[in-house]
Amino acid sequence: MFQIPRMHSSHYYSFPKLAVDPEAAGPKEHLPRLGVWIGATLNCVALALNRIAEMVPSASGLKFLFQGNRLYIWMGICVAIMIIRMFVTRPFIYNSAVAAYLAAPLITDDIAWETEYYTSLLLPIHNISVAVVLGFLYLFLCLSVLRMTRMTSCSFDKMQLQLFIQALVICTTTAIAALFYVVVEFVALPRSFVIATNVVWQLSHGVHGFVYICLNKQVRTQVRKMIGCAKQTKPIITVSNTITAVN
Template sequence: MELFLFKHQEYERLYNCTNLVIDSIPIENRRLTIEALINLILGVIYFLLYLPCLYSIWKQHWKNDCYTILLYIGIVDLGWNRDVFCSYPTLIYIVGTFVNCFWVAETSADLVLAFNRCIQIISPSIAKFLFKGMRTYIWLLFCTLYALYCMFFVNPVLFSGIYFAWFFYPFVGYREDYGEFVFDQLPSYHDVSVAILSPLIYLIFAIALVIKSKKSIITPNQAPTQYFSISRLEKMVFLQVFSLSLLNTTECLFYIIMQYTTQQKWMTILAEFLWQVFLFHIHGFPPIIYLTLNKTIREDCLILLKKLKNINKDPPSNVVNVMVTPFNANS
């Protein structure tokens, strides 16, 4: 955004579409109708599911710092938006800056959430010291400031209809020579950090959970016998965070590879679907996970649904029936 607003001459040098003929690649090779339709339908479904979940999370975030971070992530999720760059250069450039912002804010908050959950298991007293009250908002403020920096000072990702994905290079599919185009390294460092730290934190979380679940049985005349007691819910949480952190790692690595290698269409489409559909905390899947695994959110959503049904069914209670008698002038 800095180039576009304050260094427009440099922007025109790097993003000039004057000598590029868009139709040199036929439109049928730039349009993936089925993939776009699937994304649209899933996006509407996930959006509608997310709204009641956010209502429940908003209710709970006053009581628990974890829900405050989830609320931040949920709001960022709902801000995501969806030709090649030279079709609408200004629009795609501006949208790309927001994509940068939302991606960085959301993945940073993911790491904060993972750290919060891990510390909560290892040492509740340290977790209370780090996240009690307004301190949670300080963590999220750092995520927001970092995201705003990337929005204004990092070259944005730009959507390509050829590969159905986002790239930093504006002429992907048309010009293979990057020429003088300079890639910002910060997004790559960020993605590598997320790809490494996310599974690492959740691995520590899983180990801490197992250690904390270890119990001892003491029987007469026998040495204490140790065993592990992990509830079904804890097993589901572990499976959830392991699977989704693995997807998060895969997604970040895919996008790093895509930016610096010859693009394979299957890889870019897979990465895009991972990005939009499957990743935990990122785009569509969170409400399904919340409704499946979180009893509090599920019950709040059911209560909200019942209230909405009652509003439509129950007639207003303050209606007064008035009988009108015709006026007779001869009486």
């Protein structure tokens, strides 16, 4: 739905309801997108904590946070924050100049007023916090893994390494997208950089599927079954002959 204005090279007045008029449409038609972004970033933080708890012996005490039904608590927290977030900020309007949803939608001649009216500090604060937290957690994890391999000559199995790479790639793209969006909100940059930021934001969501398919054998097998490309295994029948000797 959000790609329609881009395909038509349109602006706010071409699709006022789709672009979201904050006075007419309200937050329910647009702000779920921001809520989903908040939930996705919080999931990345939880994923980083999970990797630390599983791979760093000194942090094994954190494993209880992800055991049993506690996983549903993490999911509930993310969903609750996603819902609350939709009602504490103004909606963003589509900016046709840079093909993205930014604080200044360029629908009037007063850019300063637009920026002041639509800009919310909640999103930049959240994005910066997520980038800092993810950077700290993964720096701690990488240093801990390197120290363990040097001091004890221990090695991690293939499954642990794959899970670590999956989490690292997913969280890295999310952190980069978060920082880029903060920069373009407050710094005057070339149009090409803003469009690249929008592409990175889309990549931070779309790359997850490719990461799982490339690095997760179980997911790859299930995908093959879904599209009918799974290898058919022939059943192996073993026949045993028993000879009984009678005296």
